[in-house]
Amino acid sequence: MRFIPITNHQSPMPPAISIKNLDHYFGTGSLRKQVLFDINLEIKSGEIIIMTGPSGSGKTTLLTLVGGLRSAQSGSLQILGQELCGANAKQLTQARRNNGYIFQAHNLHGSLTAIQNVRMGLEVQPKISASEMRSRSQAMLESVGLGERLNYYPDNLSGGQKQRVAIARALVSQPKIVLADEPTAALDKQSGRDVVEIMQKLAQEQGCTILLVTHDNRILDIADRIIYMEDGHLIKDSISAVPLER
Template sequence: MLLLNSESNPVNNNTNDNDKVVEITNLDFYFGSGALKKQILFDINLTLKKGEVVIMKGPSGSGKTTLLTLMGALRSSSHGSLKVFGKELVNGKDKLLIETRCNIGYIFQAHNLLKSLTARQNVQMSIELHNHISSKEAKLRSIEMLNAVGLGDHINYYPENLSGGQKQRVAIARALVSHPKMVLADEPTAALDSKSGRDVVDIMENLAKNQGCTILIVTHDDRILDVAERIIELEDGHLISNLSEL
């Protein structure tokens, strides 16, 4: 496994353009304006390839979640270049950002499950964003995905009746059910014990690999580093290059 972060890696330089899911060049990001304007990300250069698993590490406040949300088209920057699925998102229009988000699965620490919906309904809600899929097909896919993450006997459970690990499995099912091109996970194991954390990461890795999508995991959890093909580190808004073997 390599610890690396940017185009300085010869593997990245040889990547076919069709294999580039994310391509970031000289990206800066600022919060606020005028006297309150503060730079959060500095000259980020990074490529994520189709089908690879990448972990992003770094201290709290280093800009990891900000970079994740930019790659996920949840916010937009106006400095540098950020291409996702070959489309430039810097200064991107709302329509483009929405279209991009439809091809990305999101998994967050807090699960973000709707309490009023069952496990199946929470997962199905993600598919219903795609107009070409019928409600019947969406329901069948949701049940199939919950079976795949080991919750086939919990499809009608509400979040309050699920453990932390089970809720995270529902979140994984919701992220993967529409077969996204990329999965972005922000601290997916932070609230879980060692076994539950390992279980959800293994499920996420296996299911996503079977679907052929790219996975980026932001984490402080050193117990799951072995799932990554690459580890990138962010500190004070800067990506740190390190080509040493782990």
């Protein structure tokens, strides 16, 4: 009997983030200044990528473009297969629904309790009942160790606890991509470590991709890859561990 091998014709999973020949400018006319130069980067689904480099190197600008917070101008920027270069406001809004955001200033609403702040992460999602919003928000706060502080206001939480609420808010909608900008900068060593380990654990459980900007060398070990930016150029990617040509 002759056995015929079975061939898997499924195409490989496309990258979560695909950036090609990306340039970006601020200002117009004589004030126009280029801030990103020929960025090429591919990030697979489920990867944890840390982006580091000096202040003013373009890290946050690149993060905001990936997050659909502003429209890319030149080159190609595909997020989950959707081209965002030249995207209009409606397309950017749609793209943002796939993302969770965590910032250095946790951006919690002081007039809302922890569970109300987390629930805000579900407000943009269609067809979720009020009871499901509450149960999912409570479960997420319990998963970051704040189950006993559901009804605490931000002023009654420590810096590390506030950032945990911000993480819960970012992840409660089970986003495909999490974007974090200096999430440990305002925290002490132990609180910072706790925060990134929670991010890492929950992201792995949900299978989402993390792109994290940081100057904090204490947390670099959580990354699958580290990319280094300088003066608007992507200089080094730890997957190759060699400088990239400028």
